[in-house]
Amino acid sequence: MTRKRRRLVLLLACGVGLGSATALALTAFQSSVEFFVSPAEIAAGTESPGRTVRLGGLVEAGSVQHSDPDGHPVVRFRVTDGKAAVEVTYTGALPDLFREGQGIVAIGAVQPDGTFSAAEVLAKHDENYMPKEVVEALKKSGRWNPADGPPPPAATWDTLKVKSAGG
């Protein structure tokens, strides 16, 4: 094999490697990127049911209800961005830092009745840390602009309690 041919083989191999990596990444992106939605967007009904998304916001004060049908713990709570609140249902154990008034991220899908069914609930292991989804939701709702400084302490968000969804 000549030097040229060998170089060609090498380049072809690199091309195949890169090409397949790109193809894999693109197809995987199509099916597995999770978009972020805010409670207000779900309340407005723009989110199509069934698609896996991330819902970020604060747990509305006084909204957490526990029940244990057939031994599996089910939690219902409302997630708010100060503009709208969405009812979330979750089966399983909540993270240690899950508290009312705290920022959380719920991964799941909107149900046809407008509630949100979460497969996973995340609360970060730092009480001062705001998940980016929550920051995004609060920014979108106009309640807090990060440019104005740090967010108000989590406890004061209770005053953002929303009386009815979409209010």
Next chain:
Amino acid sequence: MTPELGHFALALAVAIAAAQAVLPLMGAHNRDARMMAAAPALAVGQLIALLTSFGCLVWSGVVNDFSVFNVAENSSSTEPLFYRITGTWGDHEGSILLWCLILACCGGAVAAFGRNLPASLRARVIGVLGFTSAGFLLYTLTVSNPFLRVWPPPIDGRNINPLLQDPGLAMHPPVLYSGYVGFAIPFAFAVAALLEGRVDAAWGRWVRPWTLAAWCLLTGGIALGSWWAYYELGWGGFWFWDPVENASLLPWLAGTALLHSAIVVEKREALKTWTILLAIGTFSLSLCGTFMVRSGILNSVHSFASDPTRGVFILALLAIVIGGSLQLFALRAPVLAASGIFAPVSREGALVLNNILLCSICAVVLTGTTYPLIAALLFNVALSVGPPYFHLTVVPLLVPLFAAMSVGPTLPWKRADLLPALTRLWWAAAIAALVGIAAEAGLGRAFAAGGFAAAAWLITGAFAELVERVRLFRVPLSVTRARIAAQPLSVWGAAVAHAGLGVTVAGIAGMSLATSTIVAVTPGATIRLGGYDWTLLAMHDAPGPDYTARVADLRVTRDGRQVALFHPSRRTFTEQKQTISDTAIQTNLVRDLYAVIGDERNGQVVLRLHVNYLAPWIWLGALVMAAGGGLSLADRRLRVGAPARRPVATVPA
């Protein structure tokens, strides 16, 4: 007084590093022997200054000097001594100082063990390390100073984050950083080679042990982090494709590729430019890994912007180090002589395939990790890339990699025939196929069966080359024994490292069979999971040094026989008002019984129970991989041509 001394030593280190960056490089350029000779002394001086500085910070923690910001934030008088020491690197400032200290150790190691390097190359390597050091030390001194005082000093410190009060995680940063920073040495060698305009087999021989040492440490560091996530976070998994985890995986993938391409440079003087580029890329990924994670830009664009001075400083530094070295590469790479040639089917060809596949995996992981950031900055869309993306992209690329991993080492250099190599591996393929079929028949899970088959293929294939070399069963056993003794350690090292990956793959395949359940029960209730009966006997309170714990007594029986009696608990830390679950794990290396308790309401406790299979194999495999690297490092052949007075095996940290 101690913190001021540390502060002064830090400032001194900056000055020495600046001199270390300028003098040797100028000396090498002007062929001034005296300036070049200053390099090792400066490197050692910088190391001593930083050791003093770091020692002062540790001492402030040990004596509970809460007027020091770093100590007040990460320590408290109620903590045991061990955590008062490890709290030093519990925050950004302290960990960056540790990072700089390890970088200075690299400089010191080159000064101490590189006496046989050509004078100009050694001066340039130390100079490049000094340049990098100077940049990051300046950053530490100006915007990330751990010696800042707080006034008035608090009566007691804020305590280390309870999650970090764990021996595994306390040791995780030093090991991981040693791995990250260890890649600074191949990087410095690469830049020095570009400045010299010369890369030869000797260069490959010098670079490889350093790369190998860094790689071993990084492997250990990643495994330690993954193990910690498994037993401490209590989510029942071992890898979550979190940006922080990916940031450590990226340099590991690139470093593994570098390790293999350096072999080609050493043995065949080929792939020289590519290896240089890879050395620069690996260290760049290490840098991005440390600082992007520490600055929080991967978690949130906003947390980065919340401290703009630091962010801008770090970005500028990264741009100078990475951009500068790439610019140099673009200018000087064409100067390097054209490399030796080889056939596509050969040992070199197989190593090229290894590089292509590892770099492809690295590229897809990098894309997935940074895509949310890119989408937020360019398209203003908030999105997140979860584990499904990584599974869909990484697994298909791993299949050819694993397939080639056992074949590559059996191919001869320069030119080979695939068929004889494959026929020599028939028994490895047969074992893998048998394992796969048996697993599929017994478990009925395609992913796990494929994983076990791959593991069997990797482990048997790893030793196929050795079996061939010692001519097992084809010559009398005494001859075989003599041949075994005659095999160089690096051959053993490669086989052990490849087999270690097989063990890890088996562990991951086993974990895919894990079962779990979440239930709310009252004491006395029994749950059935994975063939075990789990009985919650009682709940009670137990005091701890700085927390109060709520403990569950859980008995696990199988067919009426007690298998385990263990105590998952929830600790409420009084100081930070934080609650942490303490996972209970009982393992016999084949299956882990894993229990976490959650909330308690109306006399009912939420229990999360898992039965995980082969979980410890994942980290054991990583340990075996690192041990394989260590074996290779111990090989004298690695040092032929660059004989060191003392073994290079001592690790740069």
